[in-house]
Amino acid sequence: MRLWIEHHIDIIFHLRHVSFLAMPFARTTREEAGMPEGDWRSRAVTGDDWVARARALAPRTEKYRDEGEAKRQLPQKLFEAMRDAGLFHLWVPRAYGGAEVDLATKVRVTEEVARQDGAAGGNVMIGGNTASLWGFMNEAVARG
Secondary structure (H helix, E strand, O other), rough: OOOHHHHHHHHHHHHHHHOOOOOOOOOOOOHHHHOOOHHHHOOOOHHHHHHHHHHOOOHHHHHHHHHHHOOOOOOOOHHHHHHOOOOOOOOOOOOOOOOOOOHHHHHHHHHHHHHHOHHHHHHHHHHHHHHHHHOOOOOOHHHH
């Protein structure tokens, strides 16, 4: 249990110290992140697009699964790929640069990542739950 808690504290640390809204999406290639031409923020993205993007991360998730298990934390490269694919933006309100997807899409994306690796799916869930709080914040606070 202690390792599980430490793992989740670590991902929360990552999430708090990365400015999602100002982060350039260039750490992984579009192909690696499962992103078509154009940024996800500049076009309509369907629920199926989000699931496909999560599914496209499978090779990278598999590549870093053993490292994450050994270190008991989400590997930085996998975190960056998930971030670059927009998976931590799913419940961020559109007004703040997020995707603001519906609950069914969020669950389907989380399920897909969890199918690849349970801990990675848990991190997508935690990131989404944390991001959903931005919609309840004072606008000046949310924009930082």
